[in-house]
Amino acid sequence: MRLVYAILFLLALIGAVFGLAVITQPDPVELWTLLEARWRLAILAKPMPxxxxxxxxxxxxxxxxxxxxxxxxxxxxxxx
Known part of the structure; x- marks a missing residue:
């Protein structure tokens, strides 16, 4: 029974995230730019050999x- 509750909780959490995304309507290009900038910063933050x-x-x-x-x-x- 715990497994069923865990799966339902995860589905509700995913639904809440997608619902919030639909409500706020983020611009996909802007979202990709933010992810790319974060990715580049993560690469630059790594110590160089x-x-x-x-x-x-x-x-x-x-x-x-x-x-x-x-x-x-x-x-x-x-x-x-």
Whole structure:
């Protein structure tokens, strides 16, 4: 009997979410843009690897200090 109640509760919860979505009528393009922005932020928030593969092999460097140096020297400022 608990399983039946659990399934009914989940169906009611899903129905409430869809009902709210129909009432508020979100713009699909705007919703997708928000999801894409959140996805990109999640990717940018991941720590970058310390070892970068280059043509000459593995080069270990701190990516934060290199971007800071580029910002100070003015190189790469057009990329920001």
């Amino acid at each position: 310390q070892t970068w593969q280059t043509m000459s092999g593995a080069v270990s460097r701190d990516w934060r200090s290199s971007s800071r140096m580029r910002a100070q020297t003015g190189l790469g400022s057009h990329m920001a």
